[in-house]
Amino acid sequence: MVKARSTHRLAVNLAGLKLKTPVTTASGTFGFGLEFTDFLDLHKLGAVTVKGTTLLPRAGNKGQRAVETPSGMLNCVGLENPGVEYFLQETLPKLAKYKVPVIVNIAGASPEEYGELAGKLDVPGVAAVEINISCPNVKEGGIAFGTNPRAAAAVVRQVKDHTSKVVITKLSPNVTSITELALAVEAAGTDVISLINTLIGMKIDIEHQRPLLGNITGGLSGPAVRPVAVRMCYEVAQQVKVPLIGMGGIMNAADALEFFLAGANAVAVGTGNFVDPTLAVSICDGILEYMDRHKVQQVQDLVGLALPGGKRR
Amino acid sequence: MVKARSTHRLAVNLAGLKLKTPVTTASGTFGFGLEFTDFLDLHKLGAVTVKGTTLLPRAGNKGQRAVETPSGMLNCVGLENPGVEYFLQETLPKLAKYKVPVIVNIAGASPEEYGELAGKLDVPGVAAVEINISCPNVKEGGIAFGTNPRAAAAVVRQVKDHTSKVVITKLSPNVTSITELALAVEAAGTDVISLINTLIGMKIDIEHQRPLLGNITGGLSGPAVRPVAVRMCYEVAQQVKVPLIGMGGIMNAADALEFFLAGANAVAVGTGNFVDPTLAVSICDGILEYMDRHKVQQVQDLVGLALPGGKRR
Amino acid sequence: MTKFLCTAKVVGQYMLNATTKQIDLIVPEIARTAVPGQFVNVQVSRHTAPLLRRPLGVAAVNREDGTISLMYRILGEATRILADACSGDTLSVVGPLGHGFDLTAKKPLLIGGGLGLAPLYYLAAALAKQKPAVLMGGRIADDLFWQDIYQDYCPEQYLTTDDGSLGTQGTVMALLPELLTKGYDCAYVCGPVPMMKAVAAACAAAKVPCQVSLERYMACGLGACLSCSCGGVGKRLKVCTDGPVFWAQEVAEW
Amino acid sequence: MTKFLCTAKVVGQYMLNATTKQIDLIVPEIARTAVPGQFVNVQVSRHTAPLLRRPLGVAAVNREDGTISLMYRILGEATRILADACSGDTLSVVGPLGHGFDLTAKKPLLIGGGLGLAPLYYLAAALAKQKPAVLMGGRIADDLFWQDIYQDYCPEQYLTTDDGSLGTQGTVMALLPELLTKGYDCAYVCGPVPMMKAVAAACAAAKVPCQVSLERYMACGLGACLSCSCGGVGKRLKVCTDGPVFWAQEVAEW
Numbered sequence A, B: 001m002v003k004a005r006s007t008h009r010l011a012v013n014l015a016g017l018k019l020k021t022p023v024t025t026a027s028g029t030f031g032f033g034l035e036f037t038d039f040l041d042l043h044k045l046g047a048v049t050v051k052g053t054t055l056l057p058r059a060g061n062k063g064q065r066a067v068e069t070p071s072g073m074l075n076c077v078g079l080e081n082p083g084v085e086y087f088l089q090e091t092l093p094k095l096a097k098y099k100v101p102v103i104v105n106i107a108g109a110s111p112e113e114y115g116e117l118a119g120k121l122d123v124p125g126v127a128a129v130e131i132n133i134s135c136p137n138v139k140e141g142g143i144a145f146g147t148n149p150r151a152a153a154a155v156v157r158q159v160k161d162h163t164s165k166v167v168i169t170k171l172s173p174n175v176t177s178i179t180e181l182a183l184a185v186e187a188a189g190t191d192v193i194s195l196i197n198t199l200i201g202m203k204i205d206i207e208h209q210r211p212l213l214g215n216i217t218g219g220l221s222g223p224a225v226r227p228v229a230v231r232m233c234y235e236v237a238q239q240v241k242v243p244l245i246g247m248g249g250i251m252n253a254a255d256a257l258e259f260f261l262a263g264a265n266a267v268a269v270g271t272g273n274f275v276d277p278t279l280a281v282s283i284c285d286g287i288l289e290y291m292d293r294h295k296v297q298q299v300q301d302l303v304g305l306a307l308p309g310g311k312r313r
Numbered sequence C, D: 001m002t003k004f005l006c007t008a009k010v011v012g013q014y015m016l017n018a019t020t021k022q023i024d025l026i027v028p029e030i031a032r033t034a035v036p037g038q039f040v041n042v043q044v045s046r047h048t049a050p051l052l053r054r055p056l057g058v059a060a061v062n063r064e065d066g067t068i069s070l071m072y073r074i075l076g077e078a079t080r081i082l083a084d085a086c087s088g089d090t091l092s093v094v095g096p097l098g099h100g101f102d103l104t105a106k107k108p109l110l111i112g113g114g115l116g117l118a119p120l121y122y123l124a125a126a127l128a129k130q131k132p133a134v135l136m137g138g139r140i141a142d143d144l145f146w147q148d149i150y151q152d153y154c155p156e157q158y159l160t161t162d163d164g165s166l167g168t169q170g171t172v173m174a175l176l177p178e179l180l181t182k183g184y185d186c187a188y189v190c191g192p193v194p195m196m197k198a199v200a201a202a203c204a205a206a207k208v209p210c211q212v213s214l215e216r217y218m219a220c221g222l223g224a225c226l227s228c229s230c231g232g233v234g235k236r237l238k239v240c241t242d243g244p245v246f247w248a249q250e251v252a253e254w
């Protein structure tokens, strides 16, 4: 009974996407979820957000793909994935057993390709699609759509046209105005906005006097970027009405709470999964403990308390 | 004799601004230099870059002005400074004794104000002015100019018109395309580009459920941002011809070397001064040690080695 | 006063109560020159997180041994690391920083709350000949472990606790007005801001000169970054270099 | 095989040579199940820098005591912190990770360079009955401190150093072709990539089956992040979960 009540207190409804807890996993940091079953019960997650999926299989980038940086890491995986057909045939049936909502992160080279992908994924077992217009590690598509409001809107419209699922659009932080992009994708019909993807960064191998990563630049994630992520969440929450999924450097419940207070309705754990593979579930204990201490019944009552006026618009 | 030779190996000429070492201090992190005389010989610095200076004195922002973040810090000082007249009458004469080039960082609310400031600072004892169009912590001016190529260019032109000194323009990283801004200020006549200023970030005080900093958002600096800073330096170095001063999270010689290899002709130590007040001088030992190990005679021979083609355009 | 960047050697660490520790450091340059009210800026980690040094008041000095003592509450990341330091470890310390107290009082009254009693302890030692009285406030009895520590220098002690578990129930303000009628010629205050404000107001009313030691978030401790700036009367004050000790009437923005 | 997230207790740390240490950890879940070739992912700091766990091969296991030993070179930030761990300290360890070696060889030859000899040491123990021979390469004599360590399991040792200060001058390739004519039915290789490539080519030429243990930068160690992906024959391989041990002919991109 206590369990049931706690769960209830953490429940969140993101534009029809009902989650038992407000914590999902950041795409690309949790594989397909199956990699973590030794550490946590997938069905205790709000949702599993899987690795970026493309129409055809991709081999990703050559050379070194990751490196640690101060309180963060760079990656240039480059959307390596087995393709959507493999995902539908091999992975999705396995995930189905865990009774957890599955969010599929998608990336394409044109708005039409995003639409086609969304269409193929409009099947039972997929709860939502997350449009990745913010991957800094691929040449075609990726971040090109994420920095241009018109292009971003075109992708969102294509996806909306091809799916009955909840559509989440994931924004890139590598822009002058994140709110401009947020408003564009909201106007184009996205149901939910997630933010942030990685900041573009690089590291030089000073002994070899060349960029360390195979792809030269990579995406910066982890606690280092959290101040930027919280700020963008706070800005976007004041401008749009759609629910937000906040992420960027969440390593514990206190970090997650910053996002809720800044206006996120749910959060995603990314790089933190590598350090503590139980985090995406265990973080809920800390959130509940905080709610008890602050006499808050529902986690949704925390959303936006730090915004001007104390709530989301 | 050995000393003289080492110094010579570190010398750099930034569009006429001759520095004994390629290391200066990042504006706002080194006061007016006089605060550090117990720890280092100012004349051993390449240059002292002083706190952002405005026409009239400014009191800065209220509330908490700084907070540590993972491998970084946020500040929202808000350009507190005693004003240009005070600087000219009280501070500059004191600095003159130290025989070190002085770079004055300037901020204004309009292109004309920048011009006026530059004019007032066109006096003996000032070696260069650094245009701060990237301060995230003030309402008027500041970053507004730094995110708009046309506005940035207008400021540069005004400053160039009012000074005989070397003009450095400091770019904001809070933009979709740093190269667009770099090209705009180069075309407008800046002699040198410095980068990066701080990334906009924030921290929520979860116990009080409100933004922790008095100004709500602040500027993120320190090692956390270094991957972003190096990447921007690397990008800009491929597009512009003017010399670059690289900064962002330099804590030791290895960090500084990343910037040289990415195309910076000189570097600035910022947040690192707070951790090690001798750093801006002592870092040169590590740079020389590296040069010996890699059999490099002049520090300028390192510039851009990690760029495509192995050198600056 | 010259500031030093020193490598200090830990020579001892003691629990003072459940959440407070004293650490003793050999750092002769600072021991030789630090005066009551000054502080040091301690680097607890050689990694980039935690990044910044942490300001801690000088709580005691032994000039012969070249040691200083810091007394600190274990609060967050940095103080937890500091609490793990062992004898023989070294720490990078910058100091002495800031300006100390004016020591000319003939009949001094020290007023402290929480860890504000740490810097006041060095002051008590320096004023020992004047037999300072001390008024201490805490939330609960355990906060006032300072009683024993101060005994040598301040036999005259007044205690208050919020819950009444030791001394008078209430804040220091429960006892202060009466104490201020007893001829003290200077109040030295360090503690939470609401306490200092209230004490300063009471002293002003009673025409007793009052020095306060302010606390602000500090990034540099050297007067360079302006993180710690606060509004003074007619001018801006840098708490780290113009303070941390001020005459109460100099402070406009607490 | 089940992976565990464990709190391991340090029970000993020893210098093996100037830059290499052995650390012994009580971590029964992993000691019970780890096989040669597997590795663990160790968190050295509770702070955010260094942030990621570090992969280290299991170099020895004592099932009765529930301990594992890791042997590591002190290289950078994380291994320097690890080197300071004291008996009684705890570390968070994830493991056992990856797939181990195929152990069916009748006459095994182990070939190691540098810290590649750490995971091979556990393999040597597991193959002790088959009396494995070991071929070790180092830059200088001091790199081959492994001689003594391996003595119990591998009395038959072949040594090479780049400078000729111990054993044959040259790399392991100076001795390998001849050794491959002696009837070994499997080569087990761990070391720098150029060495592994050369050994694999020589084994292929001599038709001796060859297993290699690859090293790639790893962020998760769990098959989730694809940092460690490398090109296999006809498919992508995740070094952390499909490996780190592969048959040489499976690897297309070294």
Ligand SMILES: Cc1cc2nc3c(=O)[nH]c(=O)nc-3n(C[C@H](O)[C@H](O)[C@H](O)COP(=O)(O)OP(=O)(O)OC[C@H]3O[C@@H](n4cnc5c(N)ncnc54)[C@H](O)[C@@H]3O)c2cc1C
Binding pocket: C039, C050, C052, C053, C054, C055, C056, C057, C058, C071, C072, C073, C074, C075, C076, C077, C078, C079, C080, C115, C118, C119, C214, C215, C216, C217, C218, C219, C244
């Ligand atoms: C001049 C001065 C003297 C001080 N003397 C003492 C003392 O003698 N004993 C003592 O216990 N404490 C003292 N403090 C407070 C002490 O600096 C903080 O408790 C300590 O920095 C906490 O660090 P943390 O990482 O453990 O905690 P965190 O979790 O980082 O912070 C806990 C609290 O400490 C404050 N704090 C953290 N870093 C700083 C900083 N760089 N500057 C100012 N405040 C900070 C935070 O704002 C927060 O309120 C003093 C502060 C100042 C400014």
Ligand SMILES: Cc1cc2nc3c(=O)[nH]c(=O)nc-3n(C[C@H](O)[C@H](O)[C@H](O)COP(=O)(O)OP(=O)(O)OC[C@H]3O[C@@H](n4cnc5c(N)ncnc54)[C@H](O)[C@@H]3O)c2cc1C
Binding pocket: D039, D050, D052, D053, D054, D055, D056, D057, D058, D071, D072, D073, D074, D075, D076, D077, D078, D079, D080, D115, D118, D119, D214, D215, D216, D217, D218, D219, D244
């Ligand atoms: C499967 C596997 C098993 C290993 N087994 C051993 C072993 O038994 N003994 C041993 O001494 N070393 C082993 N290593 C290498 C060891 O992981 C690195 O030496 C260690 O991570 C260095 O960390 P650092 O912070 O001290 O050095 P850093 O300064 O961070 O790095 C030094 C070097 O280590 C590499 N490295 C750093 N972090 C990682 C990481 N997360 N994944 C892979 N490489 C990394 C860097 O690329 C660099 O080349 C193994 C690596 C892998 C992938």
Ligand SMILES: Cc1cc2nc3c(=O)[nH]c(=O)nc-3n(C[C@H](O)[C@H](O)[C@H](O)COP(=O)(O)O)c2cc1C
Binding pocket: A026, A027, A028, A029, A051, A052, A053, A075, A077, A079, A105, A132, A135, A170, A196, A197, A198, A219, A220, A221, A222, A223, A225, A247, A248, A249, A250, A268, A269, A270, A271, A272, D219, D225, D226
């Ligand atoms: C190794 C790695 C791979 C990633 N792959 C993807 C991806 O395929 N699609 C995507 O939208 N984001 C991807 N991301 C970004 C994360 O989902 C997340 O937005 C970002 O890492 C910030 O969160 P964090 O700091 O908690 O990791 C990846 C991040 C990492 C570290």
Ligand SMILES: Cc1cc2nc3c(=O)[nH]c(=O)nc-3n(C[C@H](O)[C@H](O)[C@H](O)COP(=O)(O)O)c2cc1C
Binding pocket: B026, B027, B028, B029, B051, B052, B053, B075, B077, B079, B105, B132, B135, B170, B196, B197, B198, B219, B220, B221, B222, B223, B225, B247, B248, B249, B250, B268, B269, B270, B271, B272, C219, C225, C226
């Ligand atoms: C406390 C503080 C105050 C700053 N004030 C200024 C300023 O007045 N003018 C300016 O151009 N940059 C200012 N900056 C930005 C720095 O000069 C520098 O660009 C930035 O901090 C990145 O370098 P770092 O990571 O080495 O600190 C300030 C930074 C800090 C931390």
Ligand code: FES
Binding pocket: C217, C218, C219, C220, C221, C222, C223, C224, C225, C226, C227, C228, C229, C238, C239, C240, C241
């Ligand atoms: S802390 Fe930097 S000016 Fe006071």
Ligand code: FES
Binding pocket: D217, D218, D219, D220, D221, D222, D223, D224, D225, D226, D227, D228, D229, D238, D239, D240, D241
């Ligand atoms: S290290 Fe993450 S997939 Fe191998």
